[in-house]
Amino acid sequence: MFTSIDYDKFRALRVTHVATRFEELIRDETNDTLTPEQLFLTAIDYALEQRRHSRIEKLIRQAKFPIPNASVAELDYREGRGITPVRMRRYAAHSWRADPTNLLIISPSGGGKSYLACAIGIAACLNEHTVTYARMDDLARRLIISRSDGIAHQRLLNELSDVDLLIIDDFLTVGIDSDAASDLFAVLANREHRLPTVIASQSGPAYWVEALPDRVAADSIVNRLANHSRTINLGRVDMRKIRDDTARANKEHWE
Template identity: 70%
Template sequence: MFTSVDYDKFRALRITQVALQFEELLKDDGNDTRTPEDLFLTAVDEALEVRRSNRIDKLIREAGFPLPHASIAEIDYLPGRGVTAVRMKRYAAHDWRADPTNLLLISPTGGGKTYIACAIGIAACHAEHTVRYTRMDEMARELVIARGDRIAHQNLLNKLSDVDLLIIDDFLTIGIDETAANDLFTVLVNRDHRLPTVIASQSGPTYWVETLPEKVAADSIVNRLASRARTITLGDVDMRRMGAQEAQAASDFWE
């Protein structure tokens, strides 16, 4: 077995995980008939999988999902929801870096748009894309605070502009001022034709044009978001209410 000195060497070479996997394989009596070369290659494969798993966990953690365990496999495809398993599997396997087409997720309140947006984003993390989830009001507030420091403000604009997949939830659920609209314009111009944005909203492009504070900028923002975009329009099924009713009907529910 390896000594602490050996592990110091492995750490210097950044192959500690390979050594750990290799040592576990050597301890298994079932591997007695396998060659050292075979065991070593197996250890390399397992170490790479551990590294990939850790990288995915980090991407999910850094994305800031409010529902970090959302899964496309767990989406409820009830009649009338306006979404199918086949379509969602396509989003799960989608290469977001190769296709900068935006996605508009339109849903009445309680329709489950946040869950679906998180599930899509988490699937993108599993494909090793960088993702950032934010609500529109949170993004506007963060940008306003950052404006007190020119470098911090520019760094935030760069992060929002360069992440592989940007998810903006509750888009224009409440209005934004002209300063926030200008920052939104900058981010979307930087991403246009280059990287995709997912918009989750209770309203659609017509309402966005009317709500954004400056007409010319509003037209430009909405045009960049909605032209060539894919759209998922959810039906009137209130998933939040259904979830509450199921919780109340459970045997362990109490008030």
């Protein structure tokens, strides 16, 4: 069996997981019929899968989803929601780096757009894409604050420009100032034809043009978002009310 000196060597090579799993397999009498090569390759596969799980957990953590357990598998497909299992499975398996088409998720308040955006984003992380989730008001605040430090500001713009999938939720639910709009234009211009952006909003492109502070910048921003995009209209089903009513129906619920 391996000694502590051996494990120091494994750590230096960053293959500790391989060595640990290999030793476990050797000690398991049910593997006596397998060759050392087979056991070693099994240990390699195990270590690679562990690394993959660690990368995915890190991607989900870094994305900062407000609903970290959102799942495409748990979506509600009742009539009127404008989504189907087949369509959502396509989004769950989508290669975002290979397709820069944007996605617009439109619904009134309570329609479940934030949950859907998180579910799609988490599925992207499971496929090992980098994802950034941001609510529009928080993102605008971060952009404005970072302007006091030129290096930090440029770093933030670069991060938003280069992440595989950028998700902006509650888009223009509240207004943004001209500086934030200018930064948003820069990010979207950098992403155009390269990387996709998901927009979740209570309103559509026609309203966005009117709500943005500068008409020229507004036309450019909305043009980049809407003209090369897919759209999910979630309809008017109030999922928040349905969820709350379901919770109240539970015999353990109290108020």
